[in-house]
Amino acid sequence: MENSIEIKAEEINFYYGTKQALKNINLEIYENQVTALIGPSGCGKSTFIRLLNRMNDLIPHSRVEGKIYFEGQNIFEENVDVVSLRQRVGMVFQKPNPFPKTIFENVSYGLEVKGIRDKQTIEEKVISSLNQAALWKEVKDRLHDSALGLSGGQQQRLCIARCLAVEPHVILFDEPCASLDPISTRSIEELILDLKKYYTIVIVTHNMQQAARISDFTAFLYLGELIEFGLTEKIFTIPKQKMTEEYLTGKFG
Amino acid sequence: MKNKLTQHLGFLLLWIAIIPTLFFLGTIIYFVCVKGISVISWEFLTEVPRRGMTEGGIAPVIVGTLYLTMGAILFSLPLGLACAIYLCEYSPAGYVVNVIRMSINNLAGVPSVVFGLFGLVVFVKFFGFGVSILSGSLTLGIMVLPQIISASQEALIAVPQSYREASLALGATHWQTIKKMVLPSALPGILTGVILSIGRAAGETAPILFTAATFYTRGYPDSIFSEVMALPYHIYALMTEGTHPEKQTAIAYGCALILMLLVLLMSALAIFLRQRQRSFYGK
Numbered sequence: 001m002e003n004s005i006e007i008k009a010e011e012i013n014f015y016y017g018t019k020q021a022l023k024n025i026n027l028e029i030y031e032n033q034v035t036a037l038i039g040p041s042g043c044g045k046s047t048f049i050r051l052l053n054r055m056n057d058l059i060p061h062s063r064v065e066g067k068i069y070f071e072g073q074n075i076f077e078e079n080v081d082v083v084s085l086r087q088r089v090g091m092v093f094q095k096p097n098p099f100p101k102t103i104f105e106n107v108s109y110g111l112e113v114k115g116i117r118d119k120q121t122i123e124e125k126v127i128s129s130l131n132q133a134a135l136w137k138e139v140k141d142r143l144h145d146s147a148l149g150l151s152g153g154q155q156q157r158l159c160i161a162r163c164l165a166v167e168p169h170v171i172l173f174d175e176p177c178a179s180l181d182p183i184s185t186r187s188i189e190e191l192i193l194d195l196k197k198y199y200t201i202v203i204v205t206h207n208m209q210q211a212a213r214i215s216d217f218t219a220f221l222y223l224g225e226l227i228e229f230g231l232t233e234k235i236f237t238i239p240k241q242k243m244t245e246e247y248l249t250g251k252f253g
Numbered sequence: 254m255k256n257k258l259t260q261h262l263g264f265l266l267l268w269i270a271i272i273p274t275l276f277f278l279g280t281i282i283y284f285v286c287v288k289g290i291s292v293i294s295w296e297f298l299t300e301v302p303r304r305g306m307t308e309g310g311i312a313p314v315i316v317g318t319l320y321l322t323m324g325a326i327l328f329s330l331p332l333g334l335a336c337a338i339y340l341c342e343y344s345p346a347g348y349v350v351n352v353i354r355m356s357i358n359n360l361a362g363v364p365s366v367v368f369g370l371f372g373l374v375v376f377v378k379f380f381g382f383g384v385s386i387l388s389g390s391l392t393l394g395i396m397v398l399p400q401i402i403s404a405s406q407e408a409l410i411a412v413p414q415s416y417r418e419a420s421l422a423l424g425a426t427h428w429q430t431i432k433k434m435v436l437p438s439a440l441p442g443i444l445t446g447v448i449l450s451i452g453r454a455a456g457e458t459a460p461i462l463f464t465a466a467t468f469y470t471r472g473y474p475d476s477i478f479s480e481v482m483a484l485p486y487h488i489y490a491l492m493t494e495g496t497h498p499e500k501q502t503a504i505a506y507g508c509a510l511i512l513m514l515l516v517l518l519m520s521a522l523a524i525f526l527r528q529r530q531r532s533f534y535g536k
Contacts, residue, residue, distance in 0.1 A: 053422060060346070087424035097415040100438055110423035113433065159419070166423055 003030035006170060006200040007052060012066035014047055016059065021047045023224045025066070029170075029217075034192060034201045036215035036232065038208055040253040043221040045204045046094075049172050052202065053089040054082050070170075087114065090168035094175040096155035098147035098162070103130075103139050106147045106158055110166035125165050133161035134191055153184025160191065171195065173203040177210065189214050208248060212236050220244045282513075289510035292503050298511070301472055307500040311508060313473050317386075317481030318455055318515065320474065321465060324390025325397060325454040326447060332394075333401030334443065340402075341409040342431055361399035366459035368396045373463040387477045389465020396460050397450035404446020408439035441527045448523040452516045458485040468494065484512040 007029040014022035022044045029035045037045040050056045051068060054075060067074045075085055087110075098106050107126040116122055126143075130136040135157040139150070147158055156176060163171060173192065177185040192201060192214050205211050211218050212232060219229040220241075228235060228244045239245045247253050300310030336357075344350045372392030382388040412435050420430040458466075466486035474481045491505040 055418060055422060058418070058421070083424050083426055086422055091422040093415060093419065093422075095415060097413070097419045099416060099419065099434060109420070109425075109433070113420075113423065113425040113429045162419075162423065 003033055005029070006031040006070070007202075008069040009048075009051075010067045010069070012048070012051065012064065012068065014044070014051065014056070014065075015063045017061045021224050022051075025221075025226050027219055027226060027229060029200060029202055031200050032196055032198075033216040034196050034203060034214055035217040035219065036211035037202065037204045037219050037221060038206065038211045038247075039221035039227075040247070041206065042223075044224040045221050046174055048221070049174055049202055049204050050091075052170070052172055053086050053091050055091065057082065087166050088168050089170045089172060090163035090166055091172040091174065092156070092159050092163055092176050094178050096152055096159055096179070098150070098155050098158050100146065100148055102144045103147045103150070103158060104143040107162050107165050110162060114166065129161040129165040130158075132164050132195070133157045134187065134194075135161055151184070153180050153187060156180060156184065156188060157191065160188075160195075164195075168199065170200045170202065173201065175204050175206065177205070177207070185210075220247065222247070285506060285509050285513060288503065289506035289508075292507035293510065297507060302469070307495070307497045307504070311482075311484075311487065311504070311511065313470060314482040314484055314487045314508065315511060315515065316473055317466075317483045318485075318512070320386050320477075320481060321389050321393060321461060321483055322451055322455045322519065324386060324477070325393035326450060328391055328394035329398045329401050329450065330447060333398050333446075334405050336398075337402050337405035337409055338431060338436075341406055342427070342435070357399050357402050361403070363396075364459075365396060365457050366462070368392055369460040369462050369464060371395070372460060377464055383478060384463070384465060384467065384480045385478045386465060386474055386481055389461040389481070389483075390477075392460045392464045393454040393457065396457065397454050400450050400453065401443075401446050404449065405439070405443045408442025408446070409435060411442060412438045437530075441530050444523050444527040444530075448520045448527075451519045451523065455516050455519070456485055456512065458489055461486060484508050484515070488512070 005028050009025055009027045009029075012022055012025040012027075013020065025044075025048060027048075037049060039045050047056065051064060052070075052075075056062055056064065064076060067076065069075075070085070070089065073080065099109060101109070104126055107129050108122050111122050111125055116125075127136065130139060135154060138154060139158075142149075147155065150158060160171075160176075177188050180188065189210065192203065195201060196216075203211075203215065215232045217230065218232040218235045220227045220235065220239075220243075222243060228239060228241045230240075235244060236248060239248065297310045298315070299312050301313055302311060303309035340350060340353065344353075369392065372388055372395075376382045376388035376391050377384055380388075382391075416434055416438060417430055420434045421427070425433065461483055465481055466483045467480040468482075468486075468490045470480065470482055488505045488508045491501040491508070495501050
């Protein structure tokens, strides 16, 4: 394998109050690859992915130990600018959450907060982002309508476009298809496969087939521990751990 | 069968409870209209009072009420909104915030005449603003402040957390998130608070009794330090003083009608703004 490491997590422990949600996680995420985090509900996969752009900062009484290296720096260090970290590590959430603004404004939002004022630059970026998210054709005639009028799948692709506009290096997907129908799910999956040429992708999913379909690497978490990590094809065919095998064959979960 | 009957009976009782409410609202509007409509004319709306307020119009009184109400909102909206933003978005939950919240709720329970006395001592005397539009506006503003704060707080809390997360995840700062995302979403709710406050500020008599209102001025106020006539106080004055009770009573009802219409008009404007916002943004 000749993949370079984009993110490296070292001995991560995470606590909600006194409850430990992640236990000593060591994990490497490779550049331009899709890494899937799988495991039953409550295993800590969402908690982990939300550490990567420090969204867990918002949770009161939570505490993290360990290091996560991104671009050569531990993101938990004091001098790290969280705003610029989040510009480089984008996130798409479980439930499509477009802003109650127009389609155009949703995509231009990230550019405006970055301080970009030039109208033409913004417009070009909005169009290219919508194109990249495979949404342009569907919305080009109603860019100035409310984003809330879009279907669930379209909303999620809009959220992806919104994220792409900021030009991140890494995109985190936190169960992006959990509330979508199979057809929308498929279009999102195709999109993710397309995006990995340009971005490093981490996806949380509790749909094992989805992990098998789109990921290059899979990490299996259970009760806050990383049970197994490796190439997806290996994990799904010859897992090393008995527990992984039992989960993948549906014995629990 | 019995359960169904009880249910029907319950609904019926609830429905009956609505009747007196509507009845009283209806009668109030009916009486004010019937007794007040006779004096309403173009002259009544545009001219100054004449002959000991038994003739002429009430234009300066309307203008006075508009100034006082607008002044109150201009003062209380920025202040109340800032408080609400601090309490909802910045302050860490805990003892201090609870005390602040409790104080605000208590402020809402203070009788309006007490605000009037407070205004007299603080604005009229201590700051030396005199009996003036400024003193009256500030007093009314403080009175409606709790209402503005709680309405704004509720509106801010109602903005889904997922919007805030999405904004932060795009690299927006906390302040950008509030300014560009949270406030626009909360605007309809904030405007609801403003609507209620307009109604209260325009209609209250006690807070302006010692701080702004006067029985009679010759014409229009010429600065924020002028004392003014205002509709609620004017009604009171017409009904308790003067020498032509019949004429004055009719004018008082006319004033009441105008006051109601004025509040309705100002509220309609706020409702219009709110609906426009909602129909576009909300579900």
